[in-house]
Amino acid sequence: MKKTSxxxxxTISKFEQPMNGFGYYQENLIPALALKIRxxxxxxxxxxxxxxxxGIGAIxxxxxxxxxxxxxxxxDPMFAIxxxxxxxxxxxxxxxxxGSQKNLAYADRIVEKPVNIFSDFQRVGHIIFALIYNMLFxxxxxxxxxxxxxxxxxxxxxxxxxLKHIESLFKQYIA
Numbered sequence: 442m443k444k445t446s447x448x449x450x451x452t453i454s455k456f457e458q459p460m461n462g463f464g465y466y467q468e469n470l471i472p473a474l475a476l477k478i479r480x481x482x483x484x485x486x487x488x489x490x491x492x493x494x495x496g497i498g499a500i501x502x503x504x505x506x507x508x509x510x511x512x513x514x515x516x517d518p519m520f521a522i523x524x525x526x527x528x529x530x531x532x533x534x535x536x537x538x539x540g541s542q543k544n545l546a547y548a549d550r551i552v553e554k555p556v557n558i559f560s561d562f563q564r565v566g567h568i569i570f571a572l573i574y575n576m577l578f579x580x581x582x583x584x585x586x587x588x589x590x591x592x593x594x595x596x597x598x599x600x601x602x603x604l605k606h607i608e609s610l611f612k613q614y615i616a
Contacts, residue, residue: 470603471555477593478548484586485541488575491582492534499527529578537583540571555611558604562597 503523551558568590575583597604 470600471552471607474558474593474597474600474604475548475552477596478544478551481586481590481593482541482544482548484589485537485544488582488586489534489537489541492530492537492580494534495580496527496530496532496534499523499530501527503527530580533574533578533583537571537575537586555604556608558608559597559601562594565591565594568594 500523503520506523547561568587571590572584572587575587
């Protein structure tokens with residue numbers, strides 16, 4: 442049995458559906474949004490892996506370079522910068538990898554159950570927090586993920602009426 446979404450089974454024809462500002466008819470909105478959220482997950486995965494391996498590299502360089510010189514490692518400020526910078530990159534990389542997996546799982550969930558999408562995107566605090574901690578501790582590369590996540594949030598806000606309509610159709614369908 443072919444799995445269809447509630448939007449495909451809607452009684453509204455393609456020509457009766459309002460076209461949003463991004464050129465998507467309502468039947469294409471959820472797959473387009475899911476793709477954008479998967480892209481967020483992929484971007485955060487790439488950023489997280491880069492930060493993770495850069496952190497390992499910084500820690501390895503700090504030990505390899507500073508263990509070979511005569512001075513005590515703790516007295517050299519460059520050791521501290523590399524070592525603690527590497528630790529912070531490791532932690533931020535792991536946080537970004539966890540966030541990427543949550544985004545990938547969320548993309549799959551909204552395809553199967555398109556409810557509460559608009560309310561999930563109303564909160565902006567976690568995006569701003571990710572932007573700040575990536576700027577401070579994770580390097581400039583983390584800014585890319587937060588900015589793209591803000592553009593996807595803008596996409597959801599631009600399509601809030603269609604998303605609420607899809608949610609009401611889904612609730613009628615399962616009731």
